[in-house]
Amino acid sequence: MFVALGDSFTEGVGDRSSRLPNGVRGWADRVAEKLAKAEPGWEYANLAIRSKRLRHIVDEQLEPALAMKPTLITLYAGGNDILDFGTDINVLMAQYEALVARLAATGATLVLFTGFDVKVSAVLEPLKKRNAVYNQRVRDLAAKYGAVLVDYWCFDAFHDRRMWDTDRLHMSKAGHKYLAGQVLDHLGVPHKITLKEWEPPAKVTLRDWERRQRRWVNDWVVPLFGRKLRGVTLGDNLSPRWPRPVKVPRKGGLKKLMDR
Numbered sequence: 001m002f003v004a005l006g007d008s009f010t011e012g013v014g015d016r017s018s019r020l021p022n023g024v025r026g027w028a029d030r031v032a033e034k035l036a037k038a039e040p041g042w043e044y045a046n047l048a049i050r051s052k053r054l055r056h057i058v059d060e061q062l063e064p065a066l067a068m069k070p071t072l073i074t075l076y077a078g079g080n081d082i083l084d085f086g087t088d089i090n091v092l093m094a095q096y097e098a099l100v101a102r103l104a105a106t107g108a109t110l111v112l113f114t115g116f117d118v119k120v121s122a123v124l125e126p127l128k129k130r131n132a133v134y135n136q137r138v139r140d141l142a143a144k145y146g147a148v149l150v151d152y153w154c155f156d157a158f159h160d161r162r163m164w165d166t167d168r169l170h171m172s173k174a175g176h177k178y179l180a181g182q183v184l185d186h187l188g189v190p191h192k193i194t195l196k197e198w199e200p201p202a203k204v205t206l207r208d209w210e211r212r213q214r215r216w217v218n219d220w221v222v223p224l225f226g227r228k229l230r231g232v233t234l235g236d237n238l239s240p241r242w243p244r245p246v247k248v249p250r251k252g253g254l255k256k257l258m259d260r
Contacts, residue, residue, distance in 0.1 A: 003070040004028040006051035023239040030180035036248035043245040051233030104145040114153040144219035
């Protein structure tokens with residue numbers, strides 16, 4: 001039984017799929033499918049919802065996850081808190097450790113992730129130190145609680161902008177596929193996922209760069225700050241993608257469940 005907890009990172013935002021719940025697929029679905037292919041019978045639940053802060057994950061996802069008695073748990077939490085300017089990183093990490101301790105106490109294999117240092121904008125550079133503290137604490141806690149650490153921060157492949165969606169904060173389909181392969185490698189599960197081979201990126205003229213920056217600010221930055229001012233998030237009206245355990249088909253993947 002595999003249960004995934006977290007926010008947009010684990011929900012699958014950026015890996016679009018009109019046939020799956022919430023319109024996304026993501027690395028966790030891909031991991032579940034490869035687990036079932038390697039060893040039929042795996043069940044899977046994904047409780048992650050975009051924009052959730054650590055406190056939401058504790059309040060809304062922890063008890064349902066524990067009730068499922070999983071043998072494999074993945075957790076990424078705290079990334080949205082880091083982007084909130086008033087966050088006290090020491091308080092955040094104390095709350096994160098309490099969550100990790102509860103999950104580790106189940107005896108399940110627990111997978112934790114560091115966060116990637118996304119080069120989005122100079123506006124977010126003041127948060128870089130906070131992210132570095134988060135990553136080191138996650139590494140320390142993984143060692144302390146015997147968790148599997150997927151050190152996302154170290155993956156050079158994500159320096160290619162094509163691994164990111166148009167908002168520059170969420171992985172693209174290629175990014176989710178690659179991360180799924182990394183998680184499977186850490187778990188010792190066979191797969192054939194490989195890094196996509198691209199031609200070198202085309203050179204961007206100053207005019208094109210300025211046009212992209214304006215589009216990104218208008219399409220993503222302004223709406224983001226607007227939501228923060230209104231106290232709303234993109235996940236407010238969403239439910240978990242797989243709130244109850246589903247038996248993952250060995251062939252056809254999770255999309256096969258939607259055809260029934």
